[in-house]
Amino acid sequence: MTFEALQQQREYILLECISGSKAYNLQVPTSDTDIKGVFILPQSELYGMTYTPQVANQSNDEVYFEIKRFLELLDKNNPNILELLSTANGNQLFRHPLMNLIQPKDFLSKLCLETFAGYAKTQIKKAKGLNKKINQSHGTERKDVTEFCYVIAGSRSVPLREWLHENNLSQNDCGLARIDHFRDVYALYHTSQFEPGVTFKGIFSGADANDVQLSSIPKGPDPLAIMQFNKDGYTVYCKDFASYWEWVELRNEARYEHNRELGADYDSKHMMHTFRLLTMAEEIARYKEVRVYRNDRDFLLRIRNGEFTYDELLDMATQKLNDMEQLYAASDLPDHPDPELAASLLIRIRDEFYVPEK
Template sequence: MDAVYSPSNPAPATILFECIAGSRAYGTHTADSDEDIRGIFALPAQDYLLLQQPPNQISDARNNVVYFSLRRTIELLSAANPSLMELLYMPADCVRQCAPEMQELLRRRALFVTRRCADTHLGYAFSQIKKARGQNKWINQPKPAEPPQKEDYCHVVTRARLAPDGAAPFRPEPLGRSGIDLARHHAARVEHARDLYRLYDYGSDARGVFRGDVIACESIALDDEQTRFAGLLIYNEQAWKQALVDHQNYWTWRRERNESRWQQQESGELDFDAKNLMHTLRLLLSGKSILERGEPLVRVGGEALQLLRDVRAGRYSYDQIIDMANAIVADCERLKAGCDLPPETDARAASQLLQELTRAWEARNA
């Protein structure tokens, strides 16, 4: 791939860098692993003066292939983004394309190695650990094929139950147990009350309470107030909308997920996402490497690689993995005390580098 979309066509955006990233770069891949492609593209400086801003990144639908603009790359590197930092230390066998401007960026990559880099690695890793415990909610609670119905979020208090003889008054019950058919009723909003409606039975002449995705409130004739009043409707619309979003997200995940990743959880072998925790430990080891060697750890080998493979295979419990993570963090805290890395990236130097690389690319493509 030599060129990508640019909002202005005089000089097309071109690829400065392309590599195989992810597990194949780390050395943790299996036969079922996806191939992740990451890259960097350049755009003419004049494109950033257009009203229609150029893209920060271009990707496929599943984000298996992602290209970042040079400007966005420098911006994320300055913010100590772990994923972008990896691109500056890719193993040679993973690099597919590397333009002169990228070679210059690699030569000056130490500009972006800071104590903040270690902090972002550790912080992101622990945010993932917090999400890992317990089987995935979608595995524990699969969604039915049919989306949630509005009627499932309706409760009613029938007229007879508003003040029944010998029973507690005003006890809502699910719509399905009430015997009320909303298609045979009209609704009128109860004043000063949210999600509460009066119901009136109009039988076969009714237009129904729901019209599409909304509840329709009617003006009820005074003569019908007493004769047709059937009870009160409580409709939790927000809960239905959230359930609908959850349902859509679940089925999107089902369509797009990597089935092999979920086999251990679905079979009940593990109560956590082993692949996620493997990459969490890898991030922690990379943060430690920044403090020890002044660069992140991308290609893992030796005992560390075997450890990550064993974690993914489910040979350690969640508590054991957390103990390992805490031990790495303790090492990092100790290393910070004697670390001579700058606290942050020099913003002025990063901006100057962006300008230099852009001018060099424009001159080469003039």
């Protein structure tokens, strides 16, 4: 089964709903229409050598889950699946009568604390990383090793570049020798200290180098200077530099510009959905239902519009998470869904779909 084949054999679709922002009542003029649904494999494919758990279009904004995969994820209290099953009638494009056998209330459990709130925790951690990237400023050229090296000059340390400039020396004419028992500390020599014809490798090999390099030093003169390389600092810097530019390359430019115009140092849409998940997790514990259509639209759109500071949102999210621990501890929801329920429903749905009553 493929997405295209399913669209040509729509008799195998069991559920089809508008999903995403429009289902949440959080749409704005630029919002796309996302579709999610459930299908059942043709009987001949089910008995074959392959199984298709889900299909999607190229942009991944239309996704359909095979009934077995749908029930497996429902049994794990997957937020996307519980939302799909609980989509309001106005956003249901098609619902096969067999889907009425599957009721959200029969699957809700304390697992939702981890699947909804736990997912939100993960998103908050990502938001912290994103906050760091938004506030970082890396030039397009990576700094080289020499910017993390220092030499001892009397009772103080001097940046290597400054020292080389003051002494009219080139790093290419310098050689390093390791000093025993001193981590990342080197004796620095210069060719001017030796007979003509002596050459050194230089302090580092080039812009892409991640470490200093050693040279073979002839016996004789004392070091011109003692140099320390902040290797740990350079390693952290290189990781941050690579991570930052990977983020720049992959980021959603329209969303980034939206947040920059708002003056928000976080992904406001991302944070809006984090709070939506947290509130839905609360509602599951309090009311034992999944409320997809958001009546708190105004508050959530205020987050999307950047009306809160990053620290305010973190404080509110932390409070919600603390309160939720107590809510679920006091709830009479089961610890997990009935392990036999999904299996029995799958058998019944397949039996009734493939061999309908006459």
